[in-house]
Amino acid sequence: MGVVASLAATDRRSPGTAPVPAAGEDALTTLLGLVQGDMAACNRAIVARMDSPVALIPQLAAHIVAAGGKRLRPLLTLATARMCGYPPAAGGLRHVHLATCVEFIHTATLLHDDVVDESLLRRGLASANAVFGNKASVLVGDFLFARAFQLMVEDGSLRVLEILAGAAATIAEGEVLQLATQNDLSTSEDQYLDVVRGKTAALFAAACQVGAVVAAQPAPAEAALAEYGMNLGIAFQLVDDALDYAADQATLGKTVGDDFREGKITLPVLHAYTAGDAPERAFWQRTIEASEQTEADLDEAMRLIARHGAIRATLARADGFAQAAKANLAAFPDSPIRRCLAEIADFTVSRAS
Amino acid sequence: MGVVASLAATDRRSPGTAPVPAAGEDALTTLLGLVQGDMAACNRAIVARMDSPVALIPQLAAHIVAAGGKRLRPLLTLATARMCGYPPAAGGLRHVHLATCVEFIHTATLLHDDVVDESLLRRGLASANAVFGNKASVLVGDFLFARAFQLMVEDGSLRVLEILAGAAATIAEGEVLQLATQNDLSTSEDQYLDVVRGKTAALFAAACQVGAVVAAQPAPAEAALAEYGMNLGIAFQLVDDALDYAADQATLGKTVGDDFREGKITLPVLHAYTAGDAPERAFWQRTIEASEQTEADLDEAMRLIARHGAIRATLARADGFAQAAKANLAAFPDSPIRRCLAEIADFTVSRAS
Numbered sequence: 001m002g003v004v005a006s007l008a009a010t011d012r013r014s015p016g017t018a019p020v021p022a023a024g025e026d027a028l029t030t031l032l033g034l035v036q037g038d039m040a041a042c043n044r045a046i047v048a049r050m051d052s053p054v055a056l057i058p059q060l061a062a063h064i065v066a067a068g069g070k071r072l073r074p075l076l077t078l079a080t081a082r083m084c085g086y087p088p089a090a091g092g093l094r095h096v097h098l099a100t101c102v103e104f105i106h107t108a109t110l111l112h113d114d115v116v117d118e119s120l121l122r123r124g125l126a127s128a129n130a131v132f133g134n135k136a137s138v139l140v141g142d143f144l145f146a147r148a149f150q151l152m153v154e155d156g157s158l159r160v161l162e163i164l165a166g167a168a169a170t171i172a173e174g175e176v177l178q179l180a181t182q183n184d185l186s187t188s189e190d191q192y193l194d195v196v197r198g199k200t201a202a203l204f205a206a207a208c209q210v211g212a213v214v215a216a217q218p219a220p221a222e223a224a225l226a227e228y229g230m231n232l233g234i235a236f237q238l239v240d241d242a243l244d245y246a247a248d249q250a251t252l253g254k255t256v257g258d259d260f261r262e263g264k265i266t267l268p269v270l271h272a273y274t275a276g277d278a279p280e281r282a283f284w285q286r287t288i289e290a291s292e293q294t295e296a297d298l299d300e301a302m303r304l305i306a307r308h309g310a311i312r313a314t315l316a317r318a319d320g321f322a323q324a325a326k327a328n329l330a331a332f333p334d335s336p337i338r339r340c341l342a343e344i345a346d347f348t349v350s351r352a353s
Numbered sequence: 354m355g356v357v358a359s360l361a362a363t364d365r366r367s368p369g370t371a372p373v374p375a376a377g378e379d380a381l382t383t384l385l386g387l388v389q390g391d392m393a394a395c396n397r398a399i400v401a402r403m404d405s406p407v408a409l410i411p412q413l414a415a416h417i418v419a420a421g422g423k424r425l426r427p428l429l430t431l432a433t434a435r436m437c438g439y440p441p442a443a444g445g446l447r448h449v450h451l452a453t454c455v456e457f458i459h460t461a462t463l464l465h466d467d468v469v470d471e472s473l474l475r476r477g478l479a480s481a482n483a484v485f486g487n488k489a490s491v492l493v494g495d496f497l498f499a500r501a502f503q504l505m506v507e508d509g510s511l512r513v514l515e516i517l518a519g520a521a522a523t524i525a526e527g528e529v530l531q532l533a534t535q536n537d538l539s540t541s542e543d544q545y546l547d548v549v550r551g552k553t554a555a556l557f558a559a560a561c562q563v564g565a566v567v568a569a570q571p572a573p574a575e576a577a578l579a580e581y582g583m584n585l586g587i588a589f590q591l592v593d594d595a596l597d598y599a600a601d602q603a604t605l606g607k608t609v610g611d612d613f614r615e616g617k618i619t620l621p622v623l624h625a626y627t628a629g630d631a632p633e634r635a636f637w638q639r640t641i642e643a644s645e646q647t648e649a650d651l652d653e654a655m656r657l658i659a660r661h662g663a664i665r666a667t668l669a670r671a672d673g674f675a676q677a678a679k680a681n682l683a684a685f686p687d688s689p690i691r692r693c694l695a696e697i698a699d700f701t702v703s704r705a706s
Contacts, residue, residue, distance in 0.1 A: 054526045056533045108495075115468065115491050138468050138491055139528045142461075145495070146521035149502055153515045161514065162506045168499035173407045175492045180409045 027343030028070075031079055034337055038078040038096055039071065045100040049147060060140045064107050073106050073207045074099030076232075080211025080225050083337040094214045097151055098160060102207045104148035105164065109171055109203075111141035159213050167206035174198015183263040183289050185273050192267060193234070196241075201233025208232075224331045231325035232345055238318035239352045241266035245305045246352065257298040263288050267317065269301075271310035280304055319349045380696030381423075384432055387690055391431040391449055392424065398453040402500060413493045417460050426459050426560045427452030429585075433564025433578050436690040447567045450504055451513060455560045457501035458517065462524055462556075464494035512566050520559035527551015536616040536642050538626050545620060546587070549594075554586025561585075577684045584678035585698050591671035592705045594619035598658045599705065610651040616641050620670065622654075624663035633657055664705075672702045 032039060050061040081087075081095035115134050145168070152161045178195045181187040208229030212222040244259040245268045259266050265288070273284045283300065287293050305311060325345040332338050385392060403414040434440075434448035468487050498521070505514045531548045534540040561582030565575040597612040598621045612619050618641070626637045636653065640646050658664060678698040685691050 052526055052529075054530045054533065056529050057526065112491050112495060115488050133532075134487060135468050136529065136532055138465050139525050139532065142465060142498070143522060143525035143529065145498065146518055146525055149514070149518035150522055153511055153518055156511060158506055158509060158511070161502070165499055165502035165506055169496055169503055172492050172496035172499055173405055173410065176405075176409050176489065176496065177407045179486075179489055179492065180407065 027340045027347055031075065031337065031340035031344065032070075034340065035075065035078045035082055038082070038099070039075065041093065041096045042071070042074050042078065042099045042103070045096055046103055049100060049151060050104070050144065052143065056136065057140055057143050060111075060136055061107065061144060064110055071099075071103055073203055074103045076204065076207040076229060077102050077211045079337050079341060080208045081214050082211075083332060083335055083341070084212055084215030084217050084221065084225075086211070086215035092214075094155055094157075095211060097155055098210050098214060099207075101148040101151045101155075101164060102203065102210065104144040104151070105168060105171075106203060108141040108145040108148070109175070109199075111137040111144070113175065157213065160210055163206050163209050163213065167202045170198050170202040172198075174200075174202065178264070181265050183291060184265060185270075185284055185289055187265040187270065189267065189270060192265060192270060196234050196237045197230065200237040200240075201230045204233030204236070205229035221331060224328050228325050228328035228341070228345075231321045231328060232348065235318040235321040235325065235345065235348045238267060238314055238321065239349055242268055242311050242314040242318070243352055244268075245302050246311060256302075260287070260298055260301050261293065263291050267314045268305045268310040271313050272301075272305045272308045275308040275310070276304065315349060315352055318352075322346060322349045380693045380700055384428065384690065384693035384697065385423075387693065388428065388431045388435055391435070391452070392428065394446065394449045395424070395427050395431065395452045395456070398449055399456055402453060402504060403457070403497065405496065409489065410493055410496055413464075413489055414460070414497060417463055424452075424456055426556055427456045429557060429560040429582060430455050430564045432690050432694060433561045434567050435564075436685060436688055436694070437565055437568030437570050437574065437578075439564075439568035445567075447508055447510075448564060450508055451563050451567060452560075454501040454504045454508075454517060455556065455563065457497040457504070458521060458524075459556060461494040461498040461501070462528070462552075464490040464497070466528065510566065513563055516559050516562050516566065520555045523551050523555040525551075527553075527555065531617070534618050536644060537618060538623075538637055538642055540618040540623065542620065542623060545618060545623060549587050549590045550583065553590040553593075554583045557586030557589065558582035574684060577681045581678050581681035581694070581698075584674045584681060585701065588671040588674040588678065588698065588701045591620060591667055591674065592702055595621055595664045595667040595671070596705055597621075598655050599664060609655075613640070613651055613654050614646065616644050620667045621658045621663040624666050625654075625658045625661045628661040628663070629657060668702060668705055671705075675699060675702045 047062075051058050077099040078095055086092065086095055114137050148164070149161070152164060174195050174197065177191070178199055181191055181195065205226045206229070209222055209226035212225040217225075241259065244256060244266065246256065259269075269284065269288060273281060273288075276284065283297075283304065287297050287301065322345040326342045329338055329342055400415075404411050430452040431448055439445065439448055467490050501517070502514070505517060527548050527550065530544070531552055534544055534548065558579045559582070562575055562579035565578045570578075594612065597609060597619065599609065611617075612622075622637065622641060626634060626641075629637065636650075636657065640650050640654065675698040679695045682691055682695055
């Protein structure tokens with residue numbers, strides 16, 4: 001499993017899966033090396049700032065935050081800031097503190113995303129929050145979210161606050177839209193992409209944009225980095241959605257079928273459903289819309305998705321966004337960090353092939 | 354039922370209970386009259402700013418926000434700002450926008466407080482969020498929270514952002530502490546008061562402090578209003594906790610026994626438990642610590658609480674905080690609004706007698 005694939009796994013909280021770097025997958029490792037000191041400082045800030053006299057907060061937060069995730073989103077803030085020349089010669093840690101905010105917002109959304117509804121409980125699905133309970137996950141998420149804003153206030157930039165408050169609102173909108181389209185096979189591809197932009201790509205975009213802001217970049221450069229993050233985030237999520245139906249990933253320690261069991265509408269399903277014949281459509285209506293699933297259904301779903309080339313089609317869409325992300329970097333002078341950011345866009349897709 | 358009692362009922366989302374003003378309970382009505390235009394503007398801002406292209410967000414938010422609550426917390430922001438001379442002659446709506454933020458933060462915490470755990474579901478407890486589900490409540494709460502910060506950014510005061518981000522973190526800490534002390538009869542009164550300060554009083558304090566900030570008050574006045582809000586909020590919550598075991602409130606449309614069923618540790622319970630004999634302690638251990646309750650147990654709990662004067666003792670503590678709140682107003686020149694704020698502190702307690 002490659003480094004970026006392990007990031008995806010980390011996002012699903014499978015920290016036990018050790019990354020095994022493979023050919024062509026070195027961009028992320030190189031980038032981590034280029035901002036090593038910054039990332040170490042960010043990790044220290046994360047641990048320091050999630051502390052609270054209420055012991056359950058650091059306990060539960062550590063369960064997620066300190067579980068050894070690769071911290072892709074804060075890495076983007078650190079890397080884009082460095083690429084744009086921050087910190088100046090006099091030094092500065094604003095990028096570290098804002099990368100910490102980005103990670104806290106991400107962690108809060110993970111905790112809140114884990115909240116399960118009665119219907120899912122009834123179907124016997126457990127999530128990471130089962131250890132602590134729904135309510136603790138929600139409240140600790142709230143704490144991290146509030147703490148992120150406290151850190152931003154300390155930083156003192158209203159522009160940064162505007163970007164990250166906006167991203168937080170967009171994330172919530174994307175998550176609610178995902179909930180509203182759940183189990184609904186009449187969801188359009190555009191609606192699906194709106195969900196992806198909101199729930200995933202908005203924070204990638206904000207993480208990169210903030211890097212430009214601390215480096216006092218002009219508006220076009222700031223917009224270009226925001227676009228880079230948006231396109232990268234969409235590619236990242238599309239690949240994640242494809243991998244959820246990729247049978248061979250199961251042997252690599254990645255959970256498969258989560259989206260299917262939850263009745264999430266993703267591009268592989270939409271593609272297979274649209275291309276399917278009447279019995280196939282009936283299958284999707286039963287399993288996704290009516291949430292009536294048996295043990296054998298996931299295999300059948302993967303078979304139908306493979307049959308219609310829906311994984312390939314999804315990855316092709318992802319690659320389009322990855323190429324757009326690379327193009328967004330054209331405005332910046334060549335540098336080792338820029339090369340890494342471009343390669344990460346490529347690898348976000350190639351990891352799945 | 355008095356006006357402030359109806360506020361408490363509104364906080365528990367029983368909007369069907371119409372307030373019936375009674376003797377000595379007019380301070381709130383008078384205050385609402387004094388800031389009538391501001392409150393109307395605030396209500397318009399609430400509806401306008403909770404909008405989203407994702408239809409489920411305003412739908413669910415309206416279920417809580419627009420259900421006709423009396424908006425005590427935003428009222429405090431509007432009233433304290435006016436008392437301190439804001440807006441100036443040239444006009445201004447900062448207090449209205451920040452009161453909207455305060456209400457959004459309050460609504461977000463209500464939505465998140467409604468999240469139920471599996472254990473509670475198993476015991477058959479339903480909450481308002483049953484209509485939409487846990488997850489939707491969490492995500493719409495997140496949206497309102499993020500939107501509150503967007504409004505603060507538009508306002509542009511880092512000081513206000515600092516106060517409300519700090520309050521949000523403190524609220525989450527209080528809620529987590531409440532969760533950690535749930536079902537635990539060894540909780541101390543100090544811990545209980547920490548919970549109350551966090552989950553309830555911190556936002557009262559911030560709501561009042563923000564009123565001072567927009568009016569550009571000097572630090573001592575700002576601190577005095579924060580203290581007023583803190584003391585008022587503690588009194589408010591203590592009375593609420595007492596009313597949860599006050600049998601005669603049941604006839605007035607107020608739900609009784611919620612705290613008992615959830616195993617919440619509140620002052621009436623701590624008082625009765627501490628004063629109780631061995632069989633009584635066994636009763637509390639079974640019902641609160643082991644969560645083993647029968648239909649008849651609430652009546653027995655109320656009987657034991659009454660027997661040890663625990664309601665009276667709780668209200669006496671509440672009155673101490675109410676008197677402290679009134680004392681915090683001494684720094685301000687006499688005015689109709691100041692008189693109302695003082696009377697509201699009194700009435701917060703007297704509504705329960």
